[in-house]
Amino acid sequence: MQYREPGVLLWRGFTLQEFTNQLFGNKYDYGKGRQMPIHYGSNKLNYVTISSTIATQIPHAVGAAYSLKMDKKNACAVTYFGDGGTSEGDFHAAMNFAAVMEAPVIFICRNNGWAISTPTSEQFRSDGIAVRGPAYGMRSIRVDGNDALAIYSTVHAAREMAINERRPILIETLTYRVGHHSTSDDSTKYRPADEIEHWRKARDPVTRFRKWVKKNGWWNDEDESALRNDVRKKVLNAIQVAEKVEKPPLAELFTDVYDHPSSNLGEQERLLRETVKRHPKDYPIDVPV
Ligand SMILES: Cc1ncc(C[n+]2csc(CCOP(=O)(O)OP(=O)(O)O)c2C)c(N)n1
Known part of the structure; x- marks a missing residue:
């Protein structure tokens, strides 16, 4: 895992209290307070602890996938990384190893145009990341990363291929990092503010998904404000609990x-x-x- 995938954990049932215990590094944090905030991990949910060291998780995922294959498990490994991660040697070694060993692994590259302040044009001259799959001998899917439904069906199809055919597959999700890289970054220093605004307003994936569920009559403004209030309360409560828990020994x-x-x-x-x-x-x- 890289550092932009807490959604996977939420989906699998990691609780807000578990997230908050990690952020506060208290004695219930599974990492025993020894990691930076947001480095969640869960044995129970098969989620290997987030790595901020760019791309190190990619070969690990291939090893895990190869072991699943040797154990004849009906499962695959999934690994996430950004466009920046593909400039690391680890990415290339992992892709080649996965292709040669036919490891059931899904590589998900979040191509959001920027690695902190480095644009993709300064990182590679290939047409994005998807073309690299066939070069290593594996299939690729390129998908609109701002279309939640397209992502769902892509990953679903990729999982079927990885598990049924016991082979790797690469997914490139095309998107844009609207936020700054981190709280210590000011991205208006290296890219035009109107470019950010365009993606924020005209291309926002949440707005797009909201429009779709509303159109189908599955969601309305009241549902949204009720959900927001409920989650806000739960987050504040989780913080209050976590900050009172003692630190690990x-x-x-x-x-x-x-x-x-x-x-x-x-x-x-x-x-x-x-x-x-x-x-x-x-x-x-x-x-x-
Ligand atoms: C091995 C390593 N080198 C450099 C860094 C510093 N670093 C942190 S994030 C990052 C950019 C990664 O690119 P990408 O995943 O595309 O980032 P984002 O979209 O989050 O900006 C870099 C170079 C690091 N964490 N690890």
Whole structure:
């Protein structure tokens, strides 16, 4: 997973409280407070922890898919990445490995035109990403990434192919990153404001989907404001609960990587405990040692 796919987790049933526990790094966070915010993961929901290190998850997904194939499981792996991720060596190694080993994996590339401030024109000269699939020996589907229904039927078809034929497939979703890359980015510094406004107003995928469900009589303004109020309340409640939960024990900072912690790790733990003891005012008392 990259960092723009919390929707997959929501869809699979990750609760708002589970999201919030991760954001607050409290003792119920499955990552034990050791990751940056938004790095969710769930064993139960088969969702490998988000990786901000661009593209590292792509070969991992191919390995997972190959293992599913060896175990004759009726399942496939799915991995997500941006256009920026395709400029990494990991992407190319993963694509080739998947094609040669015929691993049942769906690669979903979210081509939103920008990798932070780098436009796709400075990243590749190919016609987007979809053409790379056949070059490696796998099929590709290019789809309008702002059309929710088109995405649904594309992924549905891709999953059938990956599982029934036990082969990889690449999906390129064409879209535009209307938001800044992150809260520390100001995208008006490197692209025209009217371009952003055009996509925000004329091409917004939520507006488009809303129009469709309204036209079919499945949704109206009252439904929408009721849903918004309900979700706002649930989010605020989840925050209030999560912020009161104590942090994971300090000892957890040093577990789960090595079977036998190395001597320098032991030294770091000793130094940390000394520091906490020496500066009791600077460390919250709710951190168990
Ligand atoms: C290996 C690595 N190199 C650089 C970065 C810094 N970085 C963070 S996001 C990003 C851009 C990724 O491109 P894309 O997925 O297209 O991004 P977005 O659409 O989110 O802007 C970069 C270069 C990183 N996280 N990891």
